[in-house]
Amino acid sequence: MRARIAAVLATVAGIAALTAGPAAAATAATATSENNPVACAxxxxxxxxxxxxxxxxxxxxxxxxxxxxxxxxxxxxVRTQKAWGSPWETVASATTVRFGSAKAVTPRVATADLKMVCATAGPALDVARQITTCTHPFAG
Incomplete structure (x- = not known):
C-alpha cells in the first residue's frame, strides 16, 4: 500500500514538472528498494x-x-518524533557531493517512534536553488 501511495505521489510530481516546461523535467525513473520498486520522477x-x-x-x-x-x-x-507535537529529531543522516546525479543512503535506524525521511538536493554551490522534500510521517 505504501509503495502505491509513493508511486502516486511521484507520478503527480512528475506530471507537475512536465506541465512546468520541458527545461525543468527529465524522464521518469524507477529506483529499486529491498521491498518494492519506488517510482521516482x-x-x-x-x-x-x-x-x-x-x-x-x-x-x-x-x-x-x-x-x-x-x-x-x-x-x-531520518527524523523521528517521540510524541505528537514534540520536535522532530534527526537520528541518521548522509550527504553526497559529486558532479552530476547523486544518491545518499542513511544508516538503518530501529525505532517505533513516528518517522519521516527528508532530503535536500540541488547545485552544491547555489543554496537558493536547492530543494527540500520529505516523506509523509505516516508512510511507515
Whole structure:
C-alpha cells in the first residue's frame, strides 16, 4: 500500500514538472528498494526521497538527477518524533557531493517512534536553488 501511495505521489510530481516546461523535467525513473520498486520522477535538481524498511529498521534514501557538469549535493535525514507535537529529531543522516546525479543512503535506524525521511538536493554551490522534500510521517 505504501509503495502505491509513493508511486502516486511521484507520478503527480512528475506530471507537475512536465506541465512546468520541458527545461525543468527529465524522464521518469524507477529506483529499486529491498521491498518494492519506488517510482521516482527524475526532475532535475529535485530530490526523490523514500524510506526502505526491513527487520533491522529503516534507511532513508534520496537521489537527484543533475547535469553531469554540475557539482551536486544530496543530503538525506531520518527524523523521528517521540510524541505528537514534540520536535522532530534527526537520528541518521548522509550527504553526497559529486558532479552530476547523486544518491545518499542513511544508516538503518530501529525505532517505533513516528518517522519521516527528508532530503535536500540541488547545485552544491547555489543554496537558493536547492530543494527540500520529505516523506509523509505516516508512510511507515
Amino acid at each position: 527524475a526532475v532535475l535538481n529535485s530530490p526523490c526521497v523514500w524510506q526502505e524498511a526491513n527487520t533491522a529498521g529503516i534507511a532513508g534514501i534520496a537521489q537527484v538527477s543533475a547535469d553531469p557538469g554540475q557539482l551536486t549535493l544530496v543530503q538525506v535525514e
